[in-house]
Amino acid sequence: MNASTPEVQGHGGTQKTQFRQLIKKMGSLIGLIGLSLILTFASPYFLTMDNIMNVARQSAINSLIAIGMLLAILTAGIDLSVGSILALSTVMMGIVVVKMGMSPIIGVAVCLGIGILLGWVNGMMLTKMSLPHPFISTLGTMNVARGLALIVTAASPISNFPASIQFLGAAFIGPIPVSFILVLVVYAAFHIFLNYTTVGRYIYAVGGNPEATRLSGISIDKVLIIVYTISGLMAALGGLVLVGRVNSAYPLAGLGYEFDAIAACIIGGASFMGGEGTVWGTLIGSMIMAVLRNGLNLLSVSAEMQTVAIGIVIILAVYIDVLRHKAAARFKA
Amino acid sequence: MKVSTGTADMKYVSAIKAFDVSGGLCMSEYFLSLKGICKRFPGVNALTDVSLDIKNGEIHALCGENGAGKSTFIKILTGVYQSNDGEMLCEGKIVRFNNTKESFSLGITAIYQELSILPNLTVTENIFLGRELRIPGFGLLDYRRMNHLAKTALLELGIDIDVTKTASEYTMGYQQMIEIARALIANVKLIIMDEPTSSLSGREVDILLKNIHKLKEKGIAVIYISHRLEEVLAIADRITVIRDGCKIGTMERSEADEEKIIHLMVGRTLEEKFPRHQAQKGDIALRVRNLNQRGRLKDISFDLHKGEVIGFAGLVGAGRTELARAIFGADKIDGGIIEIFGKEVKINSPKDAIHHGMAFLTEDRKGQGLILMHDIIVNSTLTGLKKFCKFGYFIDQKMVVAEVDEMMRELQIHPAIPKMTTRLLSGGNQQKVVIAKWLCSKAKIFIFDEPTRGIDVGAKVEVYNLINRLVNEGAAVIVISSELPEVMGISDRILVMNSGKITGEFSCLEVTPEEILKAATGGINHECKHA
Known part of the structure; x- marks a missing residue:
């Protein structure tokens, strides 16, 4: 009936809308491909099988943590405690397996269990104690978990893990690192979880409009507790991979990992306002960071300069997104 | 309470109380003239060749169905959008507004359906937002004077509230009066009101209509947009009807009646x-x-x-x-x-x-009913999502799409694009999506x-x-x-x-x-x- 309003302009431009959405989805992928192309020309070593698998392996830990972080960001939240959860869960595994000599299965259970427990505590503090923002609850947990990790290890690392525990982080199947296969499996599972289960849809809804979600009969508390619990679990899983890679659990592991994870989500197109962001975008975001670090290494750029570069990429990625939004808005107007 | 009445005070108070003398001395009869305004969006002509004159101090009603182009028209007047074609004359001079600041500086302001009150600021702070008074020579905000003037402006509108309380303590009806007071304080020449009575009831509507007459007496022109035709007929000097982006006609109040307006608006009785x-x-x-x-x-x-x-x-x-x-x-x-x-x-x-x-369709569709950034599918199935589940938790996407398609047909949601972000829908269609959500919940x-x-x-x-x-x-x-x-x-x-x-x-x-x-x-x- 009323086809002549700006509000319904998408009707006339369905194909254009779809094209724009495709661009939006592909934005970070294009960035990744562009970055890879540049590095291919800049360094002869970049596009070798060995190096690509190296990048895949290096990105694995951040990818695992970032996918948990994505859930928190989708609900317009944040999880600052992931790095510390990684540290505490892995040193506890070290104590159980290496120092107490228990079975690796129990060790893995302890590791993941601590991740789940701390994540659950984050969620409970946010919802049941009504702390005003997850920044606060997870900041608290970040400090508590880090401190505990230092206390239980007397600030020294634990090494010599059995091969079974190292499998995830160190083993290869053919040329492909197991850790990267794990990432792909986990991401596929999260894709299904977020898009094809009720809880997944509710996570997007809570981030988009909490009041409308509540009035639609959804328990926001339950959703948030699930989100932070999963984030904790993924941090511990990331820890498991780290232990395998370096054959050591140390109390200062995972320092600053929360920011890499957040960066991966944001570069991958997730909105800090909540409700927007995809699993595959996050994977690409994490890959961009790994490729960038790897490329800068190949080009012998110093670690200090690498940090500067990562910072610039984060800001550029979000700025491009802002420009894209503005262009879309102007297009709409 | 004793309030010092300096000269600046007098200026503001007189702007509120007395006749605006300059209004009477104006060079032309028209405050604003629009000639052949066109606005195109990709794939859609939102406005086609719309010409309209607004006289000084007239109450000009704008009628049209949702999507007829009223909102676009207002946005061009206030500089939110720029027209593709046509020209605009303000007090005889050709103008072109690139943003709302420019239109405001020439005395044009709009009060929208969704109010732009900042709930965490006080009534006074809202009224003086961007035009705060300062203590001369000091630079600090002069709250005493601002509170007094805010209070005076609101009393003038028949509202007696505590101006030092935050705006969030007042209902939408009062917040609207705060917006009108803001326009008064700023000494505007034309106020555009978009569905001003949609959140008011009974007595408050009467107060508003009375106040609009006061604005008219001061030489302030009002463009009045409302779906309530009784109000339009009660208050307007002239009435313009637009439909599908075209002006259908402008008539004097004496020539208009409800049947006629509706007929012109919808093109059918x-x-x-x-x-x-x-x-x-x-x-x-x-x-x-x-x-x-x-x-x-x-x-x-x-x-x-x-x-x-x-x-x-x-x-x-x-x-x-x-x-x-x-x-x-x-x-x-x-x-x-x-x-x-x-x-x-x-x-x-x-x-x-x-x-x-139970189902509850909230009055605040955008704030409490919809997740605006998400599409029709997500919104319409949010409450009833469980019934589309296989094995307890997994959503059967085919079933969802089939049901949403059927509901969109049944409720005539337009445009019928399931992936359309609900933010882009018109008010009526947004409401239909909310209804769909609850139909889905059985x-x-x-x-x-x-x-x-x-x-x-x-x-x-x-x-x-x-x-x-x-x-x-x-x-x-x-x-x-x-x-x-x-x-x-x-x-x-x-x-x-x-x-x-x-x-x-x-x-x-x-x-x-x-x-x-x-x-x-x-x-x-x-x-x-x-x-």
Whole structure:
């Protein structure tokens, strides 16, 4: 009936809308491909099988943590405690397996269990104690978990893990690192979880409009507790991979990992306002960071300069997104 | 309170109180002339060759269905959009606004349906936002003077509120007056009001209309946009109708009547404004006894039957929305019994309410009804998502799409693009998506809070038909509305609320608007008390 309003302009431009959405989805992928192309020309070593698998392996830990972080960001939240959860869960595994000599299965259970427990505590503090923002609850947990990790290890690392525990982080199947296969499996599972289960849809809804979600009969508390619990679990899983890679659990592991994870989500197109962001975008975001670090290494750029570069990429990625939004808005107007 | 009245004070006060002398000395009769305005969006001509003159101090009503192009037109006037073609003359000079600041500096401002009040600032701070007065030579804000002027401006509008309280403490009705006061203080020449009465009721509408006349006396022109044609006819000097982005015609008030305007607006005559349902009253679906909520609701008791529509009338702030939220579990109650189909139930959250077959369509569609950034599919299936699940948790996407497609056809949601972000839909279509959400949940008891606020005549009838269909299928419905004709037109029974209590019950067949108004205001000092 009323086809002549700006509000319904998408009707006339369905194909254009779809094209724009495709661009939006592909934005970070294009960035990744562009970055890879540049590095291919800049360094002869970049596009070798060995190096690509190296990048895949290096990105694995951040990818695992970032996918948990994505859930928190989708609900317009944040999880600052992931790095510390990684540290505490892995040193506890070290104590159980290496120092107490228990079975690796129990060790893995302890590791993941601590991740789940701390994540659950984050969620409970946010919802049941009504702390005003997850920044606060997870900041608290970040400090508590880090401190505990230092206390239980007397600030020294634990090494010599059995091969079974190292499998995830160190083993290869053919040329492909197991850790990267794990990432792909986990991401596929999260894709299904977020898009094809009720809880997944509710996570997007809570981030988009909490009041409308509540009035639609959804328990926001339950959703948030699930989100932070999963984030904790993924941090511990990331820890498991780290232990395998370096054959050591140390109390200062995972320092600053929360920011890499957040960066991966944001570069991958997730909105800090909540409700927007995809699993595959996050994977690409994490890959961009790994490729960038790897490329800068190949080009012998110093670690200090690498940090500067990562910072610039984060800001550029979000700025491009802002420009894209503005262009879309102007297009709409 | 003693207030120093310096010269700056006098300037502001006189702007509020006295005639605007300069208005009378204006060089041309027209404040604003638009010639051949065109606005194109990709794939759509939103406005085609619209020409319009606004005289100094006239009340010019703009009528048209939602999507007719009114919003686009306003946005061009205020500089939010720029026209593709045509020119605009302000006081005889060609102007082109690139943003709202530029239009504002020439004395043009708009008060939108969604108010732009900052809830965390005080009334005074809102009124003076961007134009704060400072203590001369000091640079610090002069709160005493600003409070005084804000108070004066609001008193002028017949509103006596504490200007040092935050705006969030006042209902939408008062917030709107705060916006008008803001325009007054800024000394504007043209105020555009977009659906100003959609959130007001009874007396407040009268106050607003009276105030619009005061603005006119001061030489301030008003462009008045409303779906309520009674108001348009009561207040406008001239009326312009637009349809499908074209101006259909401008007429003097004396030439216009409701039938004619509607005919021009929709291009067809509306058979019936308020169709009636055919259902027979059945068993009690919802029984509320002695519901209390501290400071808001007092001893509310009523029965709602299957196949019945109860209308809740009352002023803004009478407690109708609060009652709906309390029954629905959105806010905690301090006592009372709720029975659903004869069984007493405990409702502690919306989840419980939905479990017992209730649906609540909030008055604030955008803030509480929809997730604007998400599409029609996600929004319309949010409440009923569980029923599309296989193996308990996994959503059957095909089933979802099929159901959404069917609902979009049934409710005539336009455009019928399931992946369309709901932010981009018009008000009427957004409301239909909210309705779809609740149809999907298979509710038996529906609470509609201002279901037709800000949606056009055609879509309103569609909503009424939908309510009737629900009732015919055995649902029980509560409609909260500030539009008296609407309450009287679609309800079987009318309950009137006043200050958190039910103060009247009427059958729709034998009630007059005066009786309802009396119950809504009756006996109690209703001098702009906020909840």
